[in-house]
Amino acid sequence: MPDTPVALPAELRTNLDRAVAQVNSVVLGKASQVNLAFVSLLAGGHLLIEDLPGVGKTTLAHALAATLDLSFQRIQFTSDLLPSDIIGVSIFERDHNRFEFHPGPLFAQLVLADEINRATPKTQSALLEAMAEQQVTVDGRSHALPAPFFVVATQNPLDLAGTYPLPDSQLDRFLLRISLDYPSREAERELLTSANRQQIIAKLAPCMSAAEIQTLREHVGAVVTSPALIDYVQGLISITRAHAEIRIGLSPRAGLALLMAARSHALVAGRGYCLPEDVQAVFVPVAAHRLTLSGAGTRDRLQLARALLNEVPVR
Amino acid sequence: MRLDRRQFDLLTLTIVLVLSTHVGHLPLWANLAAGLLVGGRWLQRSYRPGLGAMPVWLRLPLTLGLPVAVIAQFGTVLGLEPGSVLAIGMLVLKLGESEKVRDARAALTFAGFILMAALLFDQGLLGALHVAVAVGLVFLCLRELEIPPGERRGPLFGRELLGGARAIALSVAAAVPLTLLVFLFLPRLAQPLWGAPDNLDARTGVSEVMTPGQFQSLMIDDSPAFRVQFATGQPPPPQQRYWRGLVLNRFDGLNWTRTDSSSHRPVESNLQLLSAPLDYEVTMEPTQQRWLFPLDVPTAAPERFLRNVDLTLTGFRPIGAVQRFSMSSALEFRLAGLNPTQRQNALALPYGYNPRAQALGAQWREQYGDNAERIAAAAMKLFRDEFSYTLTPPPLGRNGMDDFIFETKAGYCEYFASAFAVLLRSAGVPTRVVVGYQGGFWNPTGEYLLVRQSDAHAWNEVWLGERGWVRMDPTAAVRPERVSLGSRAASGAETSWYRSEWLMTLRDRWDLVNQLWNEVVVQFDTLRQQGLLRQFGVAQADWNQLALAFAIGTSLLLAFALWWALRAGRDRQDLIDRAYAALCRRLQRAGVERAAHEGPAAYLQRLRAALPQSAAELEPLFADYIRLRYARRDADAAESRRFAQAARRFRPRRNSG
Structure with a gap:
């Protein structure tokens, strides 16, 4: 590592x-x-x-x-x-x-x-x-x-x-x-x-x-999140807000939770910095239960959250 | 959106600069009115911004009055000058009603048109620079309008404006290649579409009529008349630098004018060349006249010009722009041929004018008889002994030549030539006046001869029987320096401060710069364009070929610009991102494509399995990338470069098995 x-x-x-x-x-x-x-x-x-x-x-x-x-x-x-x-x-x-x-x-x-x-x-x-x-x-x-x-x-x-x-x-x-x-x-x-x-x-x-x-919780707070990673997190957040199948996207609190969970994931994985993979690993558990669907699609929240991950590119 | 204070100030400044490119050739009332309106509007906007735009009751009469005033001045609204005045008036009125960003944008776009018109009046280097500065300011102002009003609070000429200027300079620099392409390959018309300005009243140069006292303003005008480059690289000696303009035959007691017969074609056998022809190229400033000034005497006429019986060169069209002519002259010659009509013309004097001069001529006739040479020598002696040279001669009365010869005895070339001709004609010797230029300043740096307006000169040709027409210069008899050293030396004590030595040197340098500008930019016409194309192997470029080449060139350039813009948009990333993207593309060609949403660690995981033979190289590369991209809040520049180099060096290994 x-x-x-x-x-x-x-x-x-x-x-x-x-x-x-x-x-x-x-x-x-x-x-x-x-x-x-x-x-x-x-x-x-x-x-x-x-x-x-x-x-x-x-x-x-x-x-x-x-x-x-x-x-x-x-x-x-x-x-x-x-x-x-x-x-x-x-x-x-x-x-x-x-x-x-x-x-x-x-x-x-x-x-x-x-x-x-x-x-x-x-x-x-x-x-x-x-x-x-x-x-x-x-x-x-x-x-x-x-x-x-x-x-x-x-x-x-x-x-x-x-x-x-x-x-x-x-x-x-x-x-x-x-x-x-x-x-x-x-x-x-x-x-x-x-x-x-x-x-x-x-x-x-x-x-x-x-x-x-x-x-360990203090160390989670010190995990490095680079600008590139923040870009990626923002990309994920903004896509939930502009998606046809979603009525209410992720709130700022949800965004903070996503980043915090990603940091924690990085620490558990043994790293002092966050990777897009950390965000991806926690995105579905963090985001799925926070989305309100619009009813326009047939997918449930879990399927949708997984699909969203494939729509946001990592630079 | 309403313009804020600094935007309006910048707009006003820009428009003032744009208008200043026209100040020189506008009628006085137009200058005054424009200044008054712009100044008034600025004051109102600065101190009473609440009043808003110029009200209709003021705007409407001004708008309607503008064409009326133009017609009153020029008699028409068509043509370059009336059109310019009209356009300038509209721009000023537009500033009057400019309250919003949209108005300002329209005004600035229109200002670009007015700047183009300024180039039709003046194509000199200074004028072009003036216009260029104004164009830059127009761009800068347009850019400042993009910023929402009220957002910038600093002083107008602050760091923000400097930043804007830098951005504009970059954009303009980016436009240079296309501009050069257009300049070099856009098909040119021999004559500009819009024609030349109608009257250049200030720049008369030598005119068709010679009246003593007329050169007055010309003699102190140091602007260039033409420049000459010699095939040998060296100019002829000063005494032989007579630039033949027009031959004037008819005297009405006051004016010398041409006779119609002078435009007849010459009889070839009459001219005998006694020296080898001298080849040279003349670059004429626009004169709005139809004749050229070859060295005495021309052996042939250039294209579109005719050589007349008196060996002057006249063209079919006035010279409206800087033009270049190849000519050749013989400095030693014998010009014979005088038929009875011509003899009569060369002897005619108006009845009842200058009786004392005629009496003196008659007296010489009795004294020397038929011997024209002795009569001429007597006249020369008279001038040499009793006359003086001055640029400010006393005024003359009705019998001007009598007054001059017997009373004032002071003048310059026009006076001497006129008096000489009157005296000799009175003595029965056929004589005529030649006007043109004499001398010229040799610019050793540029290796060309500069002839100024102040070098304008008049001299005589006297019929000496068997020797034919012989050039005689009474001015040289009075003031030999005029011919040997030039007009500057001749004026001697009358040298003003602005003709002091160091200033003249400076002006010579400046003239060289102007000459280069003319040579490279202004005179780049159809012929030069073809010459350029010939160097690239296009022997006979015609209009269609040029248009095609231009279209292809432009399309290629635009296609390149489009590609570049799209590329720049696609990965507007920093060094690390570009290098990583390139690495991923290479790995994709090797068969392992990175999904857009795939993080580097996951990708590396797949690569390890798919390309085990390259894994050893990929591991450190990806470790570096991850460290630079995600383990730092901002990446170290040197490390980034190292990673970028390493990533570019990487080549996926072929599977050895």
Whole structure:
């Protein structure tokens, strides 16, 4: 690999590589999705996994939690879940004669929000607000969420009865939206023949600390994006705004998210600078769920986002 | 869009410069009116911009009055001069109503037309430079109009204008090749389509009528009349530099004029050449007259000119532009042939004029009898002993020659020639007056002889029986320096400051520059064009061939310009991008085409698989490219060059297997 403008400390580098490898050893044949999960983590964004039940969404989240030395909470979203159930509640303490805040399950560094679309919009909003602001406010008092704060939410797109799918505007809160899909034949064979995933995860040893993640996030900010790369990113953004099949193109915030994700991808790939390939690798997960289609075409958002990549030349 | 202050100032300045190219040949009222309107408009726009454009009640009468004034001055609106005045008036009025960028653009486009008209009046070097400067300013002004009004706030003559000037200079430089092509190959008409200006009142030169005192303004006019280059490279001695213009035979007591019979063809046997003919080329400034000034005497007439019986050369058309003639003359000759009519003409004197001169002539006749030579010698002696040379002679009365010969006794060539002829005719000796030029200044740098208007001269030819017509110059008797050293020396003490030595040297240099300009640019006519083509192997270029060559040349040039423009548009990139694009094209020919959306790392990945034999060379190249293009915020120039060189050197290897 070519030299990096700001080299990552060797220990950090090996830890990151080991962490990625460890998650890959649990979630078989999903190297790119695992990669994107780390991209999201290091870019300081949240991850939405949208797929059918049973393809390993929860396994991925668990593997991440076990690999990263982070406090972990899992919230199973249901239709009767209330905001206070996830945020926490103030209870009157008779001993001290005052209200005391009891933090809810959201107060963890890694939160798995399972089947987020089953909760009511009110509860969803509470979660999304916390994700955006890194803090919650109860009874007029703000409580900071722990850092790093990383939410992995899952959503089942098919099972629509009694669900409240996230509206487009709120999808924007997630940096990346990925889907896992069925494993390949070889991966599935290994899955079937090897030990129970739960047991494997239970044996995993964490290999990255919260402090290390913070350092890596700082390094993501220092990844070089050259003028040529910015040109390319701008080309991608502008084509979404002028495309016949798209009603609402990428917002400036989406552009920033794209660049941030690309930087993070570069860092995970071991480079201190961004390549067009980094942008291409993150473009579909970053952009697809942010596009609003005009209905003029027959392609869905994923197909369209992939097609857009072929329409913008790299100089 | 309304013009902002600085745009209007620049527009006014441009139009003033454009108008200044015409100042010299406009009627005074037109100059004054234009100055007044432009100045007034500028003041109004600067201090009362709220008033807007010139109101209709002012504009309409001015617009209608303009053609009326032109007709009053010239009697017509057609022709070069009335047309120019009309056009200039319209430009001034256009400035009056220019409030918007669109108006200014129209005014400037029209100004280009007026500049073209200026070149019809004056094709000299200074005039051309003047026009060139004005054209440059017009371009600059057009460019400034492209900037939205109010955007620029700095002073008018600031760095921005300088930048604009540089851009204009570049664009003009880019137009030079096409201009040269047009200049060299555009078929030319022998005479300009639009004709020459009708009256050049200022530049009369030697005219058809000689009246003592008429040369007055001519004698101090140092503008060039013609320039001569000799085949031998050396001019004849000063005493033999007589440039024969016209022969004047008829005297009416005041004026000397030609007789009609002088236009008869000469009888060949009458002229006997006593020396070898001298070949030379004369470059005439436009005279608006029909005759030439060959060295005394011409052996033949150039094309489109006739040699008359008195050995003058007259053409069919006035000389309206700088023209070049090849001529040949014999300096030693004998001109015989005097038939009774001619003798009568050469003796005629008006009745009742100059009685004292006639009496003196009659007295000589009695004294010397038939001996013409002795009579002439007596006259010469009279001049030599009693007359003086001055450029400011006292005025003469009705019997002008009597007054001159017996009273004032001071004058210059016209006076002497006229008086000499009157005296000799009174004594019964056939005599005539020749006007033309005498002398000329040898410019050693340019190796040509410059004859100025101030070299205008008049002398006599006297019939000496067997010797035929003999040239006699009474001026030379009075003031030998006039002939041996030229008109400058003759005026002697009357030398003004502007004729001082160093200034004259400077003027000689300047004249050389003008001569080159004439030679290279102004006189590039059909003949020279064909001469040029002959050097390229085109023996007899006709109109059609020239037009065809011109069309082909222009098309090629335009095609090239189009190709260049398209190419420049396609990859308007820096060095790195060009080199990378070239590298990709080469790899494409090797069978691995880069998709437009393919990044360098992905491409390299494919190349490794597709061209394994070249991979070792490609790896560092791509690493360099990626580093320069993506790992830096701006690339290092030296490194970029190194990469570009390396990329150009790269050749995909053939698969050895």
